[in-house]
Amino acid sequence: MNEFLTHYAFLIVPIIKVAILLFLVLTVDAYLTWLERKVVAHIQARWGPYRVGPHGLLQPVADGLKFILKEDPMPAGVDKIAYFLAPFLTLMLALTSLAVIPFGPQHFTVWGYETYVSIADLNISLLVLFAITALGVYGVVLAGWGSNSKYSLLGGLRSSAQMISYELALTLSVVGVLLLAGSFSLRGIVEQQAQSSRGLLGWNIFPQIIGFLCFFTAAIAETNRVPFDLPEAESELVAGFHTEYASMKFAMFFIGEYTSMLTVSCLCTILFFGGWLSPFPLSWTFTQFLPAVLLILFGLWLIYDGIRYETLFGRLLLPGVGVALLALGGALFAFPMINGYIQGPFWFLAKVFVFLFAYIWMRGTLPRFRYDQLMSFGWKLLLPVSIANVVLTAAAIFFWGKP
Amino acid sequence: MNASLIIFFVLAAVAIFGAVSLILQREPIHSALSLIVVMVALAGLYLLLGAEFVAAVQIIVYGGAIMVLFVFVIMLLNAGEEERTDFSKLATFGGIPLALALAGLIAAALTRSTGYLPAAAPHGDLTSTKTLSMLLFKDFAYPFELTSFLILVAILGAIVLAQREN
Numbered sequence: 397m398n399e400f401l402t403h404y405a406f407l408i409v410p411i412i413k414v415a416i417l418l419f420l421v422l423t424v425d426a427y428l429t430w431l432e433r434k435v436v437a438h439i440q441a442r443w444g445p446y447r448v449g450p451h452g453l454l455q456p457v458a459d460g461l462k463f464i465l466k467e468d469p470m471p472a473g474v475d476k477i478a479y480f481l482a483p484f485l486t487l488m489l490a491l492t493s494l495a496v497i498p499f500g501p502q503h504f505t506v507w508g509y510e511t512y513v514s515i516a517d518l519n520i521s522l523l524v525l526f527a528i529t530a531l532g533v534y535g536v537v538l539a540g541w542g543s544n545s546k547y548s549l550l551g552g553l554r555s556s557a558q559m560i561s562y563e564l565a566l567t568l569s570v571v572g573v574l575l576l577a578g579s580f581s582l583r584g585i586v587e588q589q590a591q592s593s594r595g596l597l598g599w600n601i602f603p604q605i606i607g608f609l610c611f612f613t614a615a616i617a618e619t620n621r622v623p624f625d626l627p628e629a630e631s632e633l634v635a636g637f638h639t640e641y642a643s644m645k646f647a648m649f650f651i652g653e654y655t656s657m658l659t660v661s662c663l664c665t666i667l668f669f670g671g672w673l674s675p676f677p678l679s680w681t682f683t684q685f686l687p688a689v690l691l692i693l694f695g696l697w698l699i700y701d702g703i704r705y706e707t708l709f710g711r712l713l714l715p716g717v718g719v720a721l722l723a724l725g726g727a728l729f730a731f732p733m734i735n736g737y738i739q740g741p742f743w744f745l746a747k748v749f750v751f752l753f754a755y756i757w758m759r760g761t762l763p764r765f766r767y768d769q770l771m772s773f774g775w776k777l778l779l780p781v782s783i784a785n786v787v788l789t790a791a792a793i794f795f796w797g798k799p
Numbered sequence: 800m801n802a803s804l805i806i807f808f809v810l811a812a813v814a815i816f817g818a819v820s821l822i823l824q825r826e827p828i829h830s831a832l833s834l835i836v837v838m839v840a841l842a843g844l845y846l847l848l849g850a851e852f853v854a855a856v857q858i859i860v861y862g863g864a865i866m867v868l869f870v871f872v873i874m875l876l877n878a879g880e881e882e883r884t885d886f887s888k889l890a891t892f893g894g895i896p897l898a899l900a901l902a903g904l905i906a907a908a909l910t911r912s913t914g915y916l917p918a919a920a921p922h923g924d925l926t927s928t929k930t931l932s933m934l935l936f937k938d939f940a941y942p943f944e945l946t947s948f949l950i951l952v953a954i955l956g957a958i959v960l961a962q963r964e965n
Contacts, residue, residue: 477829520928523855527842530863534835537870541828549874556871560864567859580852580928 398507405509413515414495421494425654426456432756439760450702450710460647468643471544478542483641483648486535490655493528496521497662498583500672500740512583513741520580525663526567529618533559535652536620536637543640551636554626554767561774562617562624568782569610572789573600573667576798586671596675601668603789608668610782615660617774619653622759626767661751662744669747672740684735687742688728695721807847814840827873831866838862852928 401408430445430452437444445452470479498521500513518524533556540552574580577588577600589599601608617624626636633639638649665671676683695718702714728735765773817836824830838861845854935943 475826475828477832481832518851520851520855523852523859527855527858527863530859530867531835531839533863533867534870537867537874538832541870541874553871553874556867556874560867560871563863 401507402509405507409506409509409511410515413511417494417515418491421491421655421658422651424658425651426460428654428657428752429459429650430456431752432759435753435756436760439757450705450707450714463644463647466643468645471640473544474640475542475544478538479640482535482539482542483645483652485538486532486652487648487655489528489532489535490652490659493525493659494655494662496524496582497659497666498586498671499744501586502737502740514583517583518581521582522570522574522580522585525659529566530563532618532656535649539641539649540637543637545640547633547639548637551633551639555620555637558620558624558626558770558774559618561771562614562778565610565774565778565782566614566618568779568786569607569614570667571782571786572604572607575786575789575793576600576603582666582671586666586673589670590673595673595677595680596670599668599670599673599675603792604668604785606781606785607789608664610778610785611667612660612664614774614778614782615663616755616758617770619656619660621653621657621755623762623765624770625764626770657752657755658748661748661755664751665744665747670743671747672744674739674743684739685729687738688725688735691721691725691728695719695725803847807844810840810843810847814844828870831869831873834869835862835866838866852931 433455434444434452445455448454448458495515496518498512498514498517503510503512505511536555536559537552540548540550540555543549573585577585579585579588585600591598616622638646641649674683698718698721699715702711702716702718705711705714728738814837817833817840821830821833821837824833839858842854842857842862845851845857
């Protein structure tokens with residue numbers, strides 16, 4: 397058995413990693429919908445989901461059940477290949493793109509097979525991500541074309557025009573980071589930011605603030621989110637390209653969109669905000685207890701909030717989770733080895749969460765662009781600014797050398 | 800049979816299937832989709848050869864940018880099913896003999912080959928992006944700039960054609 401494991405470890409270990417990542421990503425996607433509804437609700441002075449489970453925490457489970465149980469009608473006159481291919485393509489590409497994201501610095505050996513905290517560690521991981529983004533347009537386009545509906549077609553057309561226009565700015569805004577790092581590997585880009593032991597100050601955001609602003613704007617447009625969600629503008633196009641989809645096929649578009657949000661947040665973190673690096677200088681060793689302290693504080697708050705909750709289920713569940721978090725925080729204090737191990741993933745996920753929150757925040761506060769504003773913004777402002785950023789960065793490196 | 804040979808044959812089969820389907824499909828959008836399949840399969844073949852950068856660029860430029868433009872135009876013009884014509888005179892008397900001659904030529908070359916083709920001598924470490932860009936922007940800078948000039952001419956031509964109406 398052991399011999400079998402060591403012999404086929406190169407195959408078994410990635411499969412296990414894929415399974416774990418898929419489970420985590422789909423759970424995060426589900427609770428992202430909960431977070432989005434809660435945050436947008438509070439921005440609009442409402443309560444948001446509150447009925448299913450304490451604080452509406454079981455709402456994603458109810459939504460998932462509903463997606464599975466709904467009838468899945470197929471409209472008349474659809475282009476069958478395009479209609480069925482579109483949701484699968486969208487979901488598959490969105491999930492694939494997460495395969496190249498490194499979540500932490502460690503590499504460990506399982507059954508004699510050396511592996512990293514990412515599914516694949518490629519030399520060209522950033523290019524692979526752009527390749528997947530480039531193909532991602534087809535999901536939307538095919539859904540629009542295949543549905544045999546004017547709303548879908550208009551949504552698909554808008555979306556393809558938008559994605560072509562913003563892909564240029566998206567790719568060009570990263571070139572500055574690539575010039576600084578001298579590598580296409582996401583791991584290499586983070587390691588370059590770690591070289592100065594100044595913590596926060598070594599991150600790419602400081603030399604590349606223009607690049608970051610261009611990148612984040614273009615990425616929001618690529619993921620079809622507010623304020624660039626013209627392909628699914630309700631007041632004009634019903635639901636845009638996914639008007640004719642129901643049940644699980646609609647859910648696939650939905651999960652695809654949230655997974656793309658996750659990928660973009662991960663990319664922002666890696667390219668501009670130091671990935672898994674701590675924002676504090678290396679000499680501040682006491683900051684490594686921050687995750688544990690945060691866990692304990694959150695656990696205490698959950699217990700405090702839970703014992704006053706309206707329903708009995710909530711009064712049991714919330715304090716229970718709180719006690720579990722307290723125990724986890726205590727364990728981090730007790731076992732310094734585990735604590736050292738989770739530092740990278742903790743900072744990574746904390747930064748990703750900030751970007752996800754920014755996404756939702758923008759959805760709650762910004763109005764939608766008009767179509768001509770969208771086009772002139774992309775071509776006349778974003779693209780020239782990102783080209784100027786490339787020229788400026790190259791000139792600065794040429795005259796003063798790398799920082 | 801090692802793994803890379805199996806992957807090669809699978810990718811080659813997908814590419815040929817896509818190319819044949821590209822010709823046989825009647826809906827323009829299905830033809831475009833077939834062409835995308837060919838592009839992605841070719842990118843897989845490049846990856847198999849160790850040319851990671853070329854593979855990624857193949858998907859980004861051809862699979863992404865160019866084919867999206869094709870699909871976009873097909874959607875915008877709302878191109879319907881194509882009409883089939885019978886074989887034209889040019890196809891009967893020019894095309895079929897030429898196709899047969901080409902097939903015979905390939906068959907003759909294959910039967911006379913000694914088995915192995917000599918591998919192209921690798922010029923430095925071609926797989927690394929750095930070497931590739933050094934070649935492109937230093938050693939072959941003039942051909943590269945001339946090619947981009949050619950594309951500029953094409954863009955100008957498109958603008959002139961579009962402006963003629965007004």
